[in-house]
Amino acid sequence: MARLFLLLLFPSLLLRHRAQAQRLPAVLPLRRQHVVLPVPDDIIEGAYLEDNKGLNNWDVFTHIQGKIADGSNGDVAADHYHRYKEDIEMMHSIGLDSYRFSLSWSRILPKGRFGDVNPAGVKFYNSLINGMLQKGIQPFVTINHYDIPEELQQRYGSWLSPEIQEDFTYFAELCFKMFGDRVKHWATFNEPNLMAKLAYFNGKYPPSHCSKPFGKCDSGNSSTEPYIAAHNMILAHAKTVNIYKKNYKAKQGGSVGISLHMKWYEPLRKITEDHLAISRARSFEDQWFLDPLFFGDYPHQMRQILGYAQKGNSSTTAEESIIDTERSSYIHDYLTYLSFAIRKGADVRGYFVWSLMDTFEWNAGYTIKYGLCHVDFKPLKRTPKLSAKWYSKFIKDYEQIEMASEESPNHMVS
Ligand SMILES: *[C@@H]1O[C@H](CO)[C@@H](O)[C@H](O)[C@H]1NC(C)=O
Ligand SMILES: *[C@@H]1O[C@H](CO)[C@@H](O)[C@H](O)[C@H]1NC(C)=O
Numbered sequence: 001m002a003r004l005f006l007l008l009l010f011p012s013l014l015l016r017h018r019a020q021a022q023r024l025p026a027v028l029p030l031r032r033q034h035v036v037l038p039v040p041d042d043i044i045e046g047a048y049l050e051d052n053k054g055l056n057n058w059d060v061f062t063h064i065q066g067k068i069a070d071g072s073n074g075d076v077a078a079d080h081y082h083r084y085k086e087d088i089e090m091m092h093s094i095g096l097d098s099y100r101f102s103l104s105w106s107r108i109l110p111k112g113r114f115g116d117v118n119p120a121g122v123k124f125y126n127s128l129i130n131g132m133l134q135k136g137i138q139p140f141v142t143i144n145h146y147d148i149p150e151e152l153q154q155r156y157g158s159w160l161s162p163e164i165q166e167d168f169t170y171f172a173e174l175c176f177k178m179f180g181d182r183v184k185h186w187a188t189f190n191e192p193n194l195m196a197k198l199a200y201f202n203g204k205y206p207p208s209h210c211s212k213p214f215g216k217c218d219s220g221n222s223s224t225e226p227y228i229a230a231h232n233m234i235l236a237h238a239k240t241v242n243i244y245k246k247n248y249k250a251k252q253g254g255s256v257g258i259s260l261h262m263k264w265y266e267p268l269r270k271i272t273e274d275h276l277a278i279s280r281a282r283s284f285e286d287q288w289f290l291d292p293l294f295f296g297d298y299p300h301q302m303r304q305i306l307g308y309a310q311k312g313n314s315s316t317t318a319e320e321s322i323i324d325t326e327r328s329s330y331i332h333d334y335l336t337y338l339s340f341a342i343r344k345g346a347d348v349r350g351y352f353v354w355s356l357m358d359t360f361e362w363n364a365g366y367t368i369k370y371g372l373c374h375v376d377f378k379p380l381k382r383t384p385k386l387s388a389k390w391y392s393k394f395i396k397d398y399e400q401i402e403m404a405s406e407e408s409p410n411h412m413v414s
Contacts, residue, residue: 044359045104047081048074051120054110055150057158058362061206072365078357079380081124086382088131090373091356094388095395098138100352101128102145102190105171111151113170122178129182140352141183142259143172143240145190146205146362153207159199159229168236169243176248184254188240191261192233193289200225204363227306234292258293262286280305322374322383328390335394353391357382 048059062073080087091099105112107121129139148158156163172188189195195205201222203210209220237258244256265281267274283291283299291299331353342348358371366377372388375381384392 044078044101044357045081045107046075046077046079046360050081051107051124052110052118053104053121054106054115054118056104056106056147057150057153057206058147059106060150060153061208061363067208068363068365069367070365072360074360076377076380078359078375078377080359083380084124084128085131087356088128088135088137090382090384091132091137092135094372094384094392096137096356098140098185098350098352099132099356100140100142102142103175105144105147106149106151108174109149109171112149112167114151114155117174125179129179133182138185139179139183140185140187141175141179142187142190143175144168144188146195146199158207159196159232160225162232162235164232165236165239169239172240173243173247176244176252180248180252180254184252186244186254186256187259188237188256189233190259192230192237192258193286194261196226196230196233200229230288234289237293258289260286260289321369322385324385324387327372327385327387331387331391332394 047053049055058074061067062075065071103125104121107124108118109115110118132139148164152158152164152167158164168188175183176186198205199207200209200220202215203217203220204215207220208217209225210217211220211222214222241256244254248254263281263285265278267278280301283301287299288302291297297303335351338348338351353372355370355372357373358366358369358375360366361368361370372385372391374383374385376383
């Protein structure tokens with residue numbers, strides 16, 4: 001699923017055929033330091049029990065038969081935990097100036113606030129961050145990316161209990177203390193709006209909660225639990241931002257945002273019913289989180305309604321998946337329309353491709369591949385795809401245009 005960092009713009013799918021017809025150059029009118037490039041990690045690390053890491057909900061879930069498309073798990077994944085040095089080299093060779101990754105909560109706090117900090121986990125992230133900075137690559141760090149220490153699931157049902165807010169802020173503050181001298185760009189959550197639905201509405205993600213007719217689960221309530229979980233996430237986010245502003249911002253000079261899952265809808269017909277349908281759909285999608293964050297309350301339509309009550313294919317060969325013309329043209333088109341939006345005044349600071357390399361993709365296992373770089377999971381060998389080369393050239397061309405525009409003051413870009 002496409003991830004957009006910090007409330008970015010609309011997926012370009014709708015606009016795609018037009019972009020293909022016009023073949024427009026994707027030149028982004030951003031300032032140099034804002035040309036931010038990929039990518040996050042999730043279950044990319046592997047090493048699921050190494051160096052005292054605690055079990056998390058995904059470790060438990062992926063070991064239950066039938067939960068993952070190809071019967072796989074993330075025990076090894078892309079083995080980034082052991083290969084991060086090589087991966088930093090790969091980022092550097094593509095020309096990335098930023099890399100977005102997520103922390104594994106149970107690697108740092110194996111039992112949440114009910115146990116000690118794991119020094120080996122802290123050491124791993126310090127080495128990763130320092131290694132990136134040495135290569136001029138800025139870390140963009142996401143504090144939580146679907147994974148929760150199993151301890152918190154067992155103790156109080158994780159996101160369904162307000163107790164989770166305390167655990168989350170404890171973890172976040174620890175991260176600010178340990179990494180905030182070097183990390184200036186934080187996101188509290190990755191796609192919490194998606195996480196709430198998949199975990200508590202249709203039960204596809206752990207803890208597999210849902211109720212009929214929305215899915216077949218042993219427990220849960222699809223009409224209430226997604227909203228309870230989301231409420232705890234929103235409050236955990238708000239408390240974390242407050243802690244950062246109060247205790248760390250002056251010293252560390254960074255900022256904290258959130259990364260939401262954005263979908264765009266267009267009316268099929270120009271009639272009121274279709275416009276109302278869109279407004280309802282958006283209120284249960286991004287506005288579910290955006291409205292509380294910006295306006296302090298849930299969307300009107302959502303409150304009214306609740307008052308009552310694209311896929312990859314793993315059977316391609318390595319050679320086929322390395323010639324990923326579709327991914328290259330998708331990124332091209334996306335950037336083209338992003339540049340239109342910027343020219344129209346949208347405040348866009350950066351762009352992250354999802355993702356740097358193929359890895360374990362939640363309950364799709366290894367059947368879906370999002371990477372600019374192919375990973376052969378047997379020898380864990382990395383190979384840049386066509387899209388990595390396209391993107392690398394795009395970055396270089398962009399830098400040249402930037403330099404040229406800096407030299408001629410009549411041709412200001414920003
Ligand atoms: C879900 O919770 C609501 C509100 O408590 C209740 O009315 C409804 O019966 C519950 N549904 C299920 C499937 O338990
Ligand atoms: C994947 O592609 C193969 C060959 O093109 C096809 O036979 C298979 O049905 C596809 N699988 C899925 C899940 O789409």
